[in-house]
Amino acid sequence: MRTRLVDAAGELIAKGGYGEATIASVAQRAGLAVGTVYRHFPSKSALFAEVFREASQREVDAMAAAMRGDLPAPARIAAGVETFARRAMRARRFAWALLAEPVDPGVEAERLVFRRAYRDLLAAVLREGVDAGELSSQDPDLTAAALVGAIGESLVGPLSAPAAGGDTEATIASLVEFCERAIGKERALVDA
Amino acid sequence: MRTRLVDAAGELIAKGGYGEATIASVAQRAGLAVGTVYRHFPSKSALFAEVFREASQREVDAMAAAMRGDLPAPARIAAGVETFARRAMRARRFAWALLAEPVDPGVEAERLVFRRAYRDLLAAVLREGVDAGELSSQDPDLTAAALVGAIGESLVGPLSAPAAGGDTEATIASLVEFCERAIGKERALVDA
DNA sequence: TCGGAGTGTGAATCGTGATTCACTTCTTTG
DNA sequence: CAAAGAAGTGAATCACGATTCACACTCCGA
Missing domain, CATH: 1.10.10.60 (Homeodomain-like)
Incomplete structure (x- = not known):
């Protein structure tokens, strides 16, 4: 079936x-x-498109859920990133396939939707944060894309150092810090 | 020949x-x-491995050159990122292939070397910056990997917004800012 | 019980590119 | 100049995996 x-x-x-x-x-x-x-x-690519679609939906939903709430934007971004990261680490190979591995054009289209969903989710919160003065002025779409890339590369990409050594928690913590800095959490908040 | x-x-x-x-x-x-x-x-993959090897060397050399000098670490990172970004934008498709497109295992190995070279170059400067107190405390390898991912994704990846709209200079400027924030340039320097 | 819709099977067929190879030019070099 | 070897040629061959298809089997509803 x-x-x-x-x-x-x-x-x-x-x-x-x-x-x-x-x-x-x-x-x-x-x-x-x-x-x-x-x-x-009807074809291999239809089958895998479905695999990707379902898995992506699961992941994006998880991140969206983590970012819900009325916390300040920086905290919500951090929560989203942490969720993304934690789930990706739990199934690195699969995450890698979802995020970046080469696939047929048909499946690739599905992947695109997925990445874009991540980006849009992050971009929306970033925009709120910038508007609220919680984050420094920036291009939310670019920042969001860069975050997705940073997470992917450092966690499941070929460069991911943790692959070898492997204190998962420490890696995730470092990555979350990286993202917090990258989004420009305003000092007032940091110092508080 | x-x-x-x-x-x-x-x-x-x-x-x-x-x-x-x-x-x-x-x-x-x-x-x-x-x-x-x-x-x-001897094989297709040997040919393309050579293509990748040469192109990679060129790119890495360019970034290394841009980061040479006795400027403070944050400035050197920014210069490296900008060079990386500018060159990638000049030949997006090629950069994409170099960075992420799917290839044979043999060629993939070559690509690995390339990405790692980028990462190591950045990590070395980051380490200096952290030691000199110019950058906030962090894991240089993770930061470096994340930067490589961020640049790749936002510039040549499928998410890159600029693909459409396309003010290249503005995009590069935004990206450089992103990276500067991400490496945690210390406030004393920012405010100066 | 009959008929056919839905489902299952897997050997045969196809398409796509990489790789081989018997043969034909050059290019040296003695 | 002749012979050896290097370089060039492209049709034939191979490998590999997706896709097809002629042939069951099962399970209703008529």
């Missing part, structure tokens, strides 16, 4: 990335035959 | 990305036959 296929595909991505996830392996993992996959999805 | 092939390959990447750059197209652009390519390189 449909769900089983989506799950199997997701598991394969989490384990070996998009490259490992062939139709044959998905079918096998789901305990079905290759042809059956096509009974439920 | 070798050089001609490397150039042709680089041009193709710059135009259409790694995907467009097939052996057949490289050969054609170089005015040679497919078989000839294999006279000079």
